[in-house]
Amino acid sequence: MRIGELAKATGTKAETIRYYEREGILPAADRTDSNYRDYSDNHLAALTFVRRARQLGFSMAQVRELLALSDSADKPCQEVDELVREQLEEVEQKIVDLSSLRNELRLLLRSCEANRIGECRIVESLALPFK
Amino acid sequence: MRIGELAKATGTKAETIRYYEREGILPAADRTDSNYRDYSDNHLAALTFVRRARQLGFSMAQVRELLALSDSADKPCQEVDELVREQLEEVEQKIVDLSSLRNELRLLLRSCEANRIGECRIVESLALPFK
């Protein structure tokens, strides 16, 4: 499998795949006679894993941890569990933050009833000091 | 007002303030005899505005737009309004995305009933191909 094929199969750009290899996230591929990268099904599975984890919001560092963990089949599951739990917490915090952001923006919109910027409360509200 | 004081007052690092100046987001400050930046209350208001807008999720480019708009007090409010509306839509979309992320992570957590990584469904699920 050449890099373009793997790219298509995983919805990843070829440049990103090479970047993962450089970063040690993916193992280096074999090379053909003409120096093209030649990928196996293992690579496909690994890249799928990486992309899925990234989509779930795990950082590269976390993906590295997950990959390391998934290699040691005999270790207890607890650490993987812990990583997922952390990620879930982060996501939940982001949702909370964004929700209050949304409320502020809605307030901002409602405050704009004048029709000239000079009277527009939006610009004013933004210039208020922090609480 | 020196940069450290302004930094403290706005919850911004001094380096970030200098960065804003370099980027033209903030006007350059006066200098003291010893070449220290010397800020006015106008700078304080401007920086407060910028930080608040950034906290609300506006990009630097959008902040630039807002600043330009707020300078021309005679233009209709519509343009500011439009920016806020766009921003609100983005935030709402992010909330939707993160919510489904959260659901997936919860599912993932629940799927882990084994106690060895070799049998861990989390690791398995991550390796599944994309839908």
Next chain:
DNA sequence: GCTTGACCTTGTAGTTGCTACAAGGTGCAT
């Protein structure tokens, strides 16, 4: 008057996770 320490200056490089070239080599169809 001299040192200590907190502050300030500029400039440059690092961060995260890619993305976008540029300049050239390869493979295959026409």
Next chain:
DNA sequence: ATGCACCTTGTAGCAACTACAAGGTCAAGC
């Protein structure tokens, strides 16, 4: 043999900071 899509390496860029390094300034304390 020519075109075209693909591949290679290397380097630079993106956002929005953040982190030095190497040096200048200022007020306080001894």
